[in-house]
Amino acid sequence: MEPLHNPHTAARRFWTWSALVCLVMLSAVWLLPKLRPGVTSASREASVKTARVVREEFAPALRLNGTTQAERSYVAATPFLRGAQIGTLVITRLIPSGARVGKDDVLVEFDPQAQQKDFLEKQNTYVSLSGQLAQRQAEEEIARAKDDTALRQAEDDLGRAKLDVQRNEIVSRIDAEKNDLALEEAQATLKQLRETYQHKRASAAAAIRILELQRERADETMRNAQANAARMTLRSPMEGVAVYNSMWMGDRMRTAQLGDSVRPGLPLLQVVDPSKMEVRANINQVDFSRIKIGQTAQIHLDAYPGLVFQGILKELSPLAHGGQFTETVRSFTARFQVQGQDPRLLPDLSASIDFEIGPKRNALVIPRDAVVSEAGGNYVYKQTTTGFEKRAIQVASWGDSEIAVESGLDTSDVVQRQVSQTPAGQAAR
Numbered sequence: 001m002e003p004l005h006n007p008h009t010a011a012r013r014f015w016t017w018s019a020l021v022c023l024v025m026l027s028a029v030w031l032l033p034k035l036r037p038g039v040t041s042a043s044r045e046a047s048v049k050t051a052r053v054v055r056e057e058f059a060p061a062l063r064l065n066g067t068t069q070a071e072r073s074y075v076a077a078t079p080f081l082r083g084a085q086i087g088t089l090v091i092t093r094l095i096p097s098g099a100r101v102g103k104d105d106v107l108v109e110f111d112p113q114a115q116q117k118d119f120l121e122k123q124n125t126y127v128s129l130s131g132q133l134a135q136r137q138a139e140e141e142i143a144r145a146k147d148d149t150a151l152r153q154a155e156d157d158l159g160r161a162k163l164d165v166q167r168n169e170i171v172s173r174i175d176a177e178k179n180d181l182a183l184e185e186a187q188a189t190l191k192q193l194r195e196t197y198q199h200k201r202a203s204a205a206a207a208i209r210i211l212e213l214q215r216e217r218a219d220e221t222m223r224n225a226q227a228n229a230a231r232m233t234l235r236s237p238m239e240g241v242a243v244y245n246s247m248w249m250g251d252r253m254r255t256a257q258l259g260d261s262v263r264p265g266l267p268l269l270q271v272v273d274p275s276k277m278e279v280r281a282n283i284n285q286v287d288f289s290r291i292k293i294g295q296t297a298q299i300h301l302d303a304y305p306g307l308v309f310q311g312i313l314k315e316l317s318p319l320a321h322g323g324q325f326t327e328t329v330r331s332f333t334a335r336f337q338v339q340g341q342d343p344r345l346l347p348d349l350s351a352s353i354d355f356e357i358g359p360k361r362n363a364l365v366i367p368r369d370a371v372v373s374e375a376g377g378n379y380v381y382k383q384t385t386t387g388f389e390k391r392a393i394q395v396a397s398w399g400d401s402e403i404a405v406e407s408g409l410d411t412s413d414v415v416q417r418q419v420s421q422t423p424a425g426q427a428a429r
Helices: 007-035 037-046 113-165 173-230 424-428
Strands: 050-052 054-058 061-070 073-077 089-094 106-110 233-235 240-244 247-249 252-254 267-272 277-284 296-301 304-316 330-339 350-356 361-367 372-374 377-383 388-398 402-407 414-416
Touching: 061 267, 061 330, 106 267, 113 173, 277 304, 277 350, 296 330, 304 350, 361 388
Parallel strands: none
Antiparallel strands: 050 414, 054 361, 061 277, 061 350, 073 267, 089 106, 106 233, 240 267, 247 252, 277 330, 296 304, 296 350, 304 330, 361 402, 372 377, 377 388, 377 414, 388 402
């Protein structure tokens, strides 16, 4: 007879009941969709986006994305200094962003003290070198006159020695030898003076030329410093509005501020003429042949959805460049002139450009994302009483966001949008 509280018997009962509970739960999970198919299908279809087929005026449209910019603008950049060793410039004055700018108004001023100091130092150097050059030239004139006198004296000594030699026949032998020695000495002295005369003139000319070059260099540096001091003030050559540029300064992107130390060639701001704005956009090579110069378009600013401008295609680049995502598909640059003005229309705003690329026609219209292309054909998933069924259609014309259907659908039909490879309706059947 088993004991009343056998631990082995309790363990077997526990595992038996656990297995039965798991079996019941798995059965419930498997049977629930079978018992309530309508509820599952309804909940799945409720999450599907649909669109109704409508008949309306349709024209193929193309949408481009671009950036606004002014037709006329002036970029105020940190000046490049001529012959200066200064790496950065300090901003001491800056026009407010968005301010109206007149011609010759001051846009930016930089600290000119370094350039002024450099100018004064080079000016002192120039004056000092000019004095040294004048002194060296005067010394050379004195030395030349002294050498000319010595040369003439040597020539006279040589002439007297020659006359004395002619008297050798009537003088004693000792005096004759003295006359010969005096003649040789006079000839050697004259020869030496003539040779050293040319060397002295060449040496003096080289010393004077060195001082002249040093003075010219100091003069050029002085003029550069004077010109650099004038470049410390940037003025606007045109009327317009001041717009700051965002730049990488320090460790982040920001605009310039008073007291910043900036390097040469940095575009701090620009003056734009808001009366003449344009939008530049890239056109895919597939759509290049579908547009032409003079075509009108509607321009929308992403920052102001309710603001719409008329635009005209003024320029289309004949040369293509690499696409945004791949070099295989090329793009062309298009320039649209904005018609009209608005204070909110400023440069560097993202914009969308919509224009028609075909004639209008009365057609059945559905969203483009309701069409799926497979095996060379176009299909939609039409809603039925039991879900969605695949239906072949003929496309009359393609637009950027909508298409015109030639056949395969009727007015008031409902089709599924954002079609995936396995539509919701098919998965439910």
